[in-house]
Amino acid sequence: MKTTFKIWSLLALFSLSIGVISCSDDPEPEMPTIVNVPDTNLATQIRLALELEASAQITSEDMLRLEELTIDGGSDFSGTISEIADLTGLEYAENLTYLHFGSTKVSDLTPIKDLKKVEYLRMNNTDVTDLSPVSEYTTLTYFNANTARGITDISPLSKNTGLKEIILREVPMGNAGLNTIRNFTTLYRINMRNTGVTNVTILAEMMAAGALLDSTPGAAENGGATLDLRQLTVEDWSPIRPYLDQISNIEGVPAED
Structure with a gap:
């Protein structure tokens, strides 16, 4: 009888030990990572x-x-949003x-370089000079660097062949x-107002391919095709003249003599 009791006691202890081991092997739930946002004004906007x-x-x-x-x-009445400098x-x-x-005071695009879904990217009136961090972007449909005068090379945008609107004034x-x-x-x-462009032959090629015209998909719903070609030193506008009657909104092309 005592022997049987000892056996059952040992089995109970063994089962308990296994239970403890099993519990201790259960993975701890992962704690969410706390994101470091050193620019406190940016952190405020993210929280909002x-x-x-x-x-x-x-x-x-x-x-x-x-x-x-x-x-x-540009719509900052608090004086804090315009101070944001770090993304x-x-x-x-x-x-x-x-x-x-x-x-804003943003100049470095490195923090957003790996984002894969950005369609609308606007950095007008900033100190950005280098677009290379976003060179792997492929999903942009809207890009605005209006008066970001430090940008001289827009080739990092080349993979975004689905762009519908691009604002490069004074770039x-x-x-x-x-x-x-x-x-x-x-x-x-x-x-592309005041961008240093002197030859519009490529614009004509794009129009021949269906771009920059009222018939371009999406143009009609947005008031027709829109081209701002002011303040360009172009000697020969003839390449795009055959298409002018297919463009609802165009500025900067002088009347023919």
Whole structure:
């Protein structure tokens, strides 16, 4: 009888030990990563976009919910948005499709270089000079670098052949810039005012391929094709003249003599 009791006791202890071991082997639930957003003004805008408490930590899970972010320093009455200078933290916003940080002090695009879903990118009136961090972007349909005068090379945008609107006013891209966009045959709006372009032959080639015309998909719903070609030193406008009656909104092309 005592022997039987000892056996049952040992079996019970063994089962208990196995249970303890099994429990200890259960993986601990992963804690969400706290995202470092060193620019406190940017952190404030992210919290507002995500409807987080003002003092809440921003986690990687939170950032996955961020699909649109508008940081418009041009409409800043607080004097804080226009002071934003560092986009660090947005690298976690993997589902971001819309990003506007115009009229801020941002100069470095490195934090957003790996985002794969951005369709709308606006950096007007900023100190950005180098577009190479976004050279792997392929999904842009809208790009705006209006008066970002430090940008001279737009070739990093070359993979975004689905662009529909591109605003490059006072971006000194020159004729090389037109070489970059020559395959953007879905464009129906371009602002290339005061960009140093002197030859519009590539624009004519694009029009022949169906771009920059009222018939370009998307143009009609947005008031027709729009071209701003003001303040360009072009000697020969003849390449695009055959298409002018197919463009609702065009500025900068002088009347024929």
